[in-house]
Amino acid sequence: MTIHKEKIFTTKKYLISVEDYHRMGAAGIFEDKGKVELIDGEIYSMSPFTSTHNSHVDKASRFFNKKLDNFIVRTQGSIKADQYSEPEPDITILKHEETFYNKKQATAKDTVLVIEVAVTTIEKDRSIKKEKYADSNIPEYWIIIPEKQIIEVYKQPADGDYAEKTTYRKNDSWSIETFGLQVKGSDFLIE
Numbered sequence: 802m803t804i805h806k807e808k809i810f811t812t813k814k815y816l817i818s819v820e821d822y823h824r825m826g827a828a829g830i831f832e833d834k835g836k837v838e839l840i841d842g843e844i845y846s847m848s849p850f851t852s853t854h855n856s857h858v859d860k861a862s863r864f865f866n867k868k869l870d871n872f873i874v875r876t877q878g879s880i881k882a883d884q885y886s887e888p889e890p891d892i893t894i895l896k897h898e899e900t901f902y903n904k905k906q907a908t909a910k911d912t913v914l915v916i917e918v919a920v921t922t923i924e925k926d927r928s929i930k931k932e933k934y935a936d937s938n939i940p941e942y943w944i945i946i947p948e949k950q951i952i953e954v955y956k957q958p959a960d961g962d963y964a965e966k967t968t969y970r971k972n973d974s975w976s977i978e979t980f981g982l983q984v985k986g987s988d989f990l991i992e
Contacts, residue, residue: 816842909937
């Protein structure tokens with residue numbers, strides 16, 4: 802009697818590094834794909850920008866640019882979170898750097914606050930993005946949700962999540978301790 806043993810093959814997932822992602826972009830691979838971002842070695846398409854999305858990004862960007870002299874307010878730019886992730890938050894508040902990160906990519910260690918404006922991306926922003934920002938130890942993460950007229954503020958990253966979540970409405974006020982700045986929901990929300 803002959804016994805045949807089957808070989809069991811397992812599939813292996815190959816992750817794309819930030820360096821590979823940059824090479825792919827330089828080679829033109831994404832030219833007809835729309836905007837994309839790299840998170841945990843996987844390439845995600847980004848939703849098209851709507852007027853609601855753009856106006857909320859613009860309002861928040863303008864607010865922070867007027868209030869923060871000693872920080873860099875980056876709009877629609879990327880940060881290197883780790884070897885396999887380069888997300889593109891809608892707004893990133895970075896520590897000041899004389900060359901504006903011209904010679905090196907800004908990293909999670911350079912990042913003080915990230916903001917996403919969720920018009921069509923709320924599930925991704927509350928899951929994949931939030932986990933990545935918390936894993937990267939970014940101290941504070943906001944999701945501005947225009948449809949609900951709320952801002953979710955996440956603080957104290959630990960173990961892939963944030964220990965503290967507070968939801969603010971248009972008439973609420975709160976303090977951003979890092980900047981010593983008092984803010985209101987109306988500074989960021991548009992009806």
